[in-house]
Amino acid sequence: MASYQHILAAVDLDPLGERVLRRAQDMARLFGARLTVLHVVEFIPMDSGDALMIATPDLNRQLVEQAQQQAEDLCSRCEVPREQLMVQQGSASAEIKRLAKERAVDLVVIGHHPRRGLATLFSHTDEHVVQRAPCDVLAIRLPDET
Numbered sequence: 001m002a003s004y005q006h007i008l009a010a011v012d013l014d015p016l017g018e019r020v021l022r023r024a025q026d027m028a029r030l031f032g033a034r035l036t037v038l039h040v041v042e043f044i045p046m047d048s049g050d051a052l053m054i055a056t057p058d059l060n061r062q063l064v065e066q067a068q069q070q071a072e073d074l075c076s077r078c079e080v081p082r083e084q085l086m087v088q089q090g091s092a093s094a095e096i097k098r099l100a101k102e103r104a105v106d107l108v109v110i111g112h113h114p115r116r117g118l119a120t121l122f123s124h125t126d127e128h129v130v131q132r133a134p135c136d137v138l139a140i141r142l143p144d145e146t
Contacts, residue, residue, distance in 0.1 A: 004031040004136075008105040010038050010096045010129070013070040016111055016142045021078050023140050024109035033107070037085045038099055039071045040092040064089055093129050101134045112139035 009024030011017035021037060028035040041064050068087045075085050088095045100108055110129055130137045 004028075004033045004107040006034045006036065006103060006105045007031070007107045007109060008036050008038055008096070008100055008103070010040070010092070010108060010110045011071075011074065012111065013039060013067060013074060018074060018078065019142065020109060020111045020140050021074065021080070023138070025078060025080070027107065027109060027138065035080065035084055036099070036103060036105070037071070037075060037080055038096065039067055039085075039087050040095045041067045041087065041089045042092055043090065060089065093132070096129050097133055106135045107138060108133050108135060109138045109140065111142045 004027065007024055007028045009021050011021050017039075024035060024037075027033070041060075043060075064087060071085055071087050072082055075082060086099070088099070096108060096110070099105065108129060112127075112130075130139055
């Protein structure tokens with residue numbers, strides 16, 4: 001079994017994100033590894049009538065600030081130091097892969113929702129990360145989306 005040195009927990013800001021973070025903490029303790037927590041605020045397309053455009057810089061900044069506060073609250077509940085938290089903006093799967101490569105992460109922990117029916121036709125962050133990450137990925141099974 002590989003000994004992991006740096007674990008990246010890619011979390012959503014909901015109760016299931018806390019489950020993923022706690023599992024990543026367990027893995028970090030087990031291997032004596034560093035833990036980095038990442039939340040990605042994805043770009044929000046807005047319909048301007050004729051074309052889709054990205055949300056205004058002010059709205060994006062506000063969303064990032066809100067996410068930062070919620071992520072800090074999550075880390076506080078889980079007793080993760082604020083210095084281990086990163087909130088980025090962009091494509092979640094791209095940011096996870098980029099950070100994993102830049103920071104020499106050797107395990108990404110991410111939540112996975114089983115999908116059925118039409119939901120299987122759409123791309124999903126967890127599946128992209130599992131298929132394209134530059135390191136091992138632990139996908140934590142989360143309750144089915146309804």
